[in-house]
Structures are given as C-alpha cells and as structure tokens.
Amino acid sequence: MPIAERRLIFKNIDQPGYTIDIDCYLRHDGYKDLKKALTMKGPDIVAEVKTSGLRGRGGAGFSTGMKWGFIDPTKNTKPVYLICNADESEPGTFKDKQIIYKDPHQLLEGMAIACYANNVHLAYIYIRGEFTLGAKILEKAIQEAKAKNFLGKNIAGTGYDLEIYIHRGAGAYICGEETGLIESLEGKRAYPRIKPPYFPAVLGLYMCPTIVNNVETLCNIKHIVAMGGAAYAKIGKPNNTGTRLLCVSGDVEKPGYYEFEVGALTIGELINDVCGGIKGGRKLKALIPGGSSAKVLKAGERFKIKSKKADGTMEEKEIGLMDIPLDFDTLAAAGSMAGSGGVIVMDETRDMVECLANIATFYAHESCGQCTPCREGSLWMKKITTRLSEGKGQPDDVGLLKSVADNIAGRTICAFGEACAWPVQSFVAKFKDEFEGQARTAKPPAAPKLESV
Amino acid sequence: MSTQRVVDPSTQTVSPAKVYPGAVDPHHAAAVLPPNFEAQVDEVITHYPVSKRSASLPLLHLWQETFGYVSPEGIEWIAAKLGLQPINILELVTFYPMFRQHPAGKIQIRVCRTLSCALGGAYELCAHFHERCNTAEPDAHGLAISPDGKYSVEFVECLASCGTAPVIMINDDFYEDVSKQRANELLLKYK
Numbered sequence: 156m157p158i159a160e161r162r163l164i165f166k167n168i169d170q171p172g173y174t175i176d177i178d179c180y181l182r183h184d185g186y187k188d189l190k191k192a193l194t195m196k197g198p199d200i201v202a203e204v205k206t207s208g209l210r211g212r213g214g215a216g217f218s219t220g221m222k223w224g225f226i227d228p229t230k231n232t233k234p235v236y237l238i239c240n241a242d243e244s245e246p247g248t249f250k251d252k253q254i255i256y257k258d259p260h261q262l263l264e265g266m267a268i269a270c271y272a273n274n275v276h277l278a279y280i281y282i283r284g285e286f287t288l289g290a291k292i293l294e295k296a297i298q299e300a301k302a303k304n305f306l307g308k309n310i311a312g313t314g315y316d317l318e319i320y321i322h323r324g325a326g327a328y329i330c331g332e333e334t335g336l337i338e339s340l341e342g343k344r345a346y347p348r349i350k351p352p353y354f355p356a357v358l359g360l361y362m363c364p365t366i367v368n369n370v371e372t373l374c375n376i377k378h379i380v381a382m383g384g385a386a387y388a389k390i391g392k393p394n395n396t397g398t399r400l401l402c403v404s405g406d407v408e409k410p411g412y413y414e415f416e417v418g419a420l421t422i423g424e425l426i427n428d429v430c431g432g433i434k435g436g437r438k439l440k441a442l443i444p445g446g447s448s449a450k451v452l453k454a455g456e457r458f459k460i461k462s463k464k465a466d467g468t469m470e471e472k473e474i475g476l477m478d479i480p481l482d483f484d485t486l487a488a489a490g491s492m493a494g495s496g497g498v499i500v501m502d503e504t505r506d507m508v509e510c511l512a513n514i515a516t517f518y519a520h521e522s523c524g525q526c527t528p529c530r531e532g533s534l535w536m537k538k539i540t541t542r543l544s545e546g547k548g549q550p551d552d553v554g555l556l557k558s559v560a561d562n563i564a565g566r567t568i569c570a571f572g573e574a575c576a577w578p579v580q581s582f583v584a585k586f587k588d589e590f591e592g593q594a595r596t597a598k599p600p601a602a603p604k605l606e607s608v
Numbered sequence: 609m610s611t612q613r614v615v616d617p618s619t620q621t622v623s624p625a626k627v628y629p630g631a632v633d634p635h636h637a638a639a640v641l642p643p644n645f646e647a648q649v650d651e652v653i654t655h656y657p658v659s660k661r662s663a664s665l666p667l668l669h670l671w672q673e674t675f676g677y678v679s680p681e682g683i684e685w686i687a688a689k690l691g692l693q694p695i696n697i698l699e700l701v702t703f704y705p706m707f708r709q710h711p712a713g714k715i716q717i718r719v720c721r722t723l724s725c726a727l728g729g730a731y732e733l734c735a736h737f738h739e740r741c742n743t744a745e746p747d748a749h750g751l752a753i754s755p756d757g758k759y760s761v762e763f764v765e766c767l768a769s770c771g772t773a774p775v776i777m778i779n780d781d782f783y784e785d786v787s788k789q790r791a792n793e794l795l796l797k798y799k
Contacts, residue, residue, distance in 0.1 A: 243768045244765075244766055244768060245766070246722040246723055246724065246765075246766040246770065247723070247724055247766075247770050248768060248770070249768045249769050249770050249771055251768075252768050252769065277657070277658075283768070284669070284704075284706045285706075285764075285767055285768075285777065286768075287780040288780065288781075288782070320655040320656075322655075322662075322665070322666070323665065323666065323669055324665070324704075325665055325668070325669070325700075325704035325705070325706040325707055326704055326705035326706035326764070326765075327703065327704050327705060328765065328766075339665065340662055341659060341661060341662055342659070342661035342662045342663065342664035342665065342690075342696075342700075343661075343664075343696075343700075344699055344700065344703045345703070345704075360658075361658045361659060402770060402771060403771065404724035404727075404770035404771045404773060405723075405724050405727050405770075406727060410770075410771040410772070410773075411771045412771060443723075447722070447723060447766075497770065499723055499724055499727075499770070501727065505727070510723060510727075513721075513722065513723050513726050514722075514723055516721075517722050517723075517765055517766070520705075520765055521765065523703075
C-alpha cells in the first residue's frame, strides 16, 4: 500500500480548472491567511514560526524562526529587507518552479505575511534568469495583487505598506548562496561575502538586516499562519516538521515532484512505491538524495543511525539504504543531506566515473572564482574525472582526485567549496573499484609527464 | 573618466570610436535605441529606490533582449545611465553566463547537460541539434552557430526541469521530454 501524499503547498497545483489568476486563487480561499496575519502582531507571527519548527527548504535546513529571530526589532534602527530566493539551480531540483509557474499567488501571500511579520516594506524575488516566463507570471501576479490591495500602499486598510519587485538573475548558480545573491541584487558580481557576520540578518542588502528565504519556505509561512505553529509542528517528525517537496529524476519509471510529510516515507518507498521502481526493471546502483551537492548513497549500503526515542534516550539502529526515512536528521546521520529535496537516481548500467565527471563539470563551470582552492580545484576535479572517464587517466589519479577534494572543503568563503568537494569525496570513497579500475586500465600518457604540463 | 562619457542625449547613440579603451565592436554601427527603450529603463530603475546600481542586471537583460547581445556601446550606455564606470558593467557581462558579447543565432537552442538530463540522453540530443543545424565549431564558451547565422546551439547547466529530462530552451521557450523526433518538429516550428 503506497503512502499517501500530503499536499499542503501542492494542494491546488495541477488540479483540473486551477489557474494562475488571482480570481481563481481567491476562490480557493486565497489571501485569507494574509488577512488573518494582518490582525496579528508581527512578533507573534515570528513566535508561531518558531513554534512550527520550520526548517529552510533551500538546502541548508536552517531554522526559519531562528533566522528571523536574529533581527531584534527593539535594537534595529535600519530598514529590514526580505528576499525570496527563487534562483532554483541545484541540479535535480525543480519544485520551486512548479509553485512559480502554477501557483504564483501562494508565494506572494506567504511572502507578504513574512514581510509583515518582520516589518519589511521592500522585498525582492530573485528569480533565475532562465525562468523568463516565470518572471512574467510573477510580475502579472504582483499587479493583480496590487489591484486588489493585497500589496502596495495601505494593504487591506491596515496602514501596512509593502512593495515586491522581481529581480532576474543571469545564469549563475552561485546566486543561490544568500550573500552572493545579495551582492548580485546590489548590481555586482555574485561573490559570496566573507563571514562573519554569518547571517544577512546582521548585514545584508545595502548593509541592512535582510532575510533570505527559499520559495517553498515562504509558502510554508502561509500554512503556519493558517493552522498555527503548534498544529504545523505535528506534521512530520520532531525537529523535522511539515511537508517536503521531493523532486525525483534519473532512472525511475515515474520521475516527478511529490509532497510528503517530512520523514513519512523511506528511500525504498519513494523509489519503488511512489516512482514505480527503477526504469526497465533494472537495479538501483546509487542515489543522490538532496541535489547534486549531497553525498551519494550506494545501493546496499548500511548505516548506523543514532536517534532519540520517545523517552529521550538515544538508540542506535543499523538500517539499509532503502529504509532511510527522508528527513533532515536521518539523512545527515547517514552522511548525506536532505538538501534541496532533489533526488537523482542512477541504475546499475550507469558508469559512476562518467556521472561524477558530469557533476564535476557543473561545479567547474559554476565556481565564482573568488577563492583559490575552489576556483583551481573544481577545474582540476573536472579535468581528472573527465580524463578518467575517457580512459586517459593516470595511475595516481584516484589519490590525486581525493587530495584535491579534501583541500577545498573548509577552505573557502562559502559552502560551494563543500558542495563541489562532497560529490567527489563520496563517489570516490564508495565506488573506489570503479575509479581505480579506470585509472589502471588507462594507457600511460603518450608524452612524458614533464612535457604534458 | 566622467568627462569621456560619449552618450549623445539628442540621438541616444554612443559613438563606437569612443567606447572604453580596447573595445572593438565589428558587429554593427552605433546602436539606435527604440523609442520606448529609455522609458522602460527609467521604470526599471524605480524598482531600486535605495541604489541605482542594482538595476545593472535588469538593464543588461533589456539591452540584450533589444539588440541580441551586449555590445561595448551597451556597456558604456548602461554605465553612464547608472552613474557607474564601464568596468562595473563589463565585469557583470563576463561573469553571468546568460549575457553575450557577440550575437548568437537568430534561433537560440540551449540544451541542459547536467546529470539528470545527461542520464536522459542530453548529449545525444545536443549532437543531434548540432547536426541538424549544421553548426560550426563551438567558440570558447561552447556556443556553436550555423554559417548562415540562423541557429546557435549550446550546452547550459541545470534548467530545473530534471523530472522531464532531457530539457531544452529555444529562445525563451522551455521544452521538456525532448526526443530526437520532437527536436525535428520543434525546428520546423521555429523556421
């Protein structure tokens, strides 16, 4: 019996007759939660979000309530800005696109509530440049919402003003990193900022306190206001609350986007029951659970997972890959991460060296070039994995590859360093035979090493 | 530098001879701005009440949508409009992959090459497009243009439609689950 989806954010998406215009949204109780929020006090909404236990859906899984809480309304004298991170560009992830293209007002409502709660009067949606149509859809939705006075001056007669503008990126993955995004929005190259301060809540856009939240996170805000933080916290599991949009791609029969309570189903149930199994009746070889930056998991792998029991004591269980529940904490305990919810599945016919070369090429292209270990290292990882996959590897390539990856992670300004090193480290560690086989079977380089430099 | 501003307000053109040092633009003569261009630019700038510089990316998009690529004149014009140095705009054009310094094909085909699409056959599909469009050798950025300038084909990184791989963009339009046969049909559509 397959586990039923719990559609909160995707409730109306793809339903027959559901359209993107505001009239349809209003017929489905749209902007009701904004009206409710406007009767509450901002700090009370922030408290509800804290109670809900909501964790950011962009990749890091950081507590949204805590992120908001960094802005102290009693001490802060500067304007506060909010930016919706709609730069969705983590390979394997396509959930935010569904919201933007099919239910734009849900995002605007969630955003308006978040802005009101944090006393924000100017907000931006940073949308990736390739979503040309998405930007137009949001633009139109903003105009509709303004015409109905859900945005703009004196919203619903409460005296609260809010302007939301669309800002299009231009094809750079690094803009998903929140401080890079802010630099980009300031009209500069998207070089992530040096930390500390760790959070834009301290110094963000135009050196003012800034909140950056993912599209899915902001949609959740609407539902938290609707049902209350405590009720929301009952969905999912403790510390892993709410629902999660999962995007499945690669070698499964039914790839697509799904919404489940966090941790309600295991990797095995997702692949076999929800997605109809591996394509063509083949066997699973490997899986990336949270976007291409997440560490790869190997079929047949077993993990020792520590978890808290109901009585507060810790217990350790050994479970197989297929029994891992898809929640933040268990995936982290298994050495990977829930990340952005993008699950990429590879079947037994896939060459892991080729797959890693593909991922390494992505990161080499997208490194912003600011920090030397990442700029140089990502290119070397691309070069080495590519020559391995082409049968032109050198005998010590596997060790070299690992050493390059090990010297990037932790030595860069932003988490891109980890994002490009983790796939390499995990692929090489878990599929060592394949990589070493490639290096061994390769012919020695035609020219002496010195000349090839 | 500010004395070297070369935008002529009466004609809204920039003299190609006077653009920033080292810039050579062999593609066309001075750009003539469409009548509503500056009004659109001014409207976009109002979106950024705190800092005009924030309008750099939107203005580059607008310029590229109008002229097909960002010429040295465009860089100069945008910089002057926002009170910046041309280098502040040029460094964006060279950083953000979507901006071009040279014209691409009239019909621009972008094929996603990242993992899920690669698993779904993106490499074969891209090779198919190259063959059907008769493209020349790709340039340093991987952009290959057909000799008649009609088509350009290039790989791009993840387009966020991984569940329906392989995906492509033709100009601003998204297409999912693109087989070779579908590719042929699409090429007919964009004649």
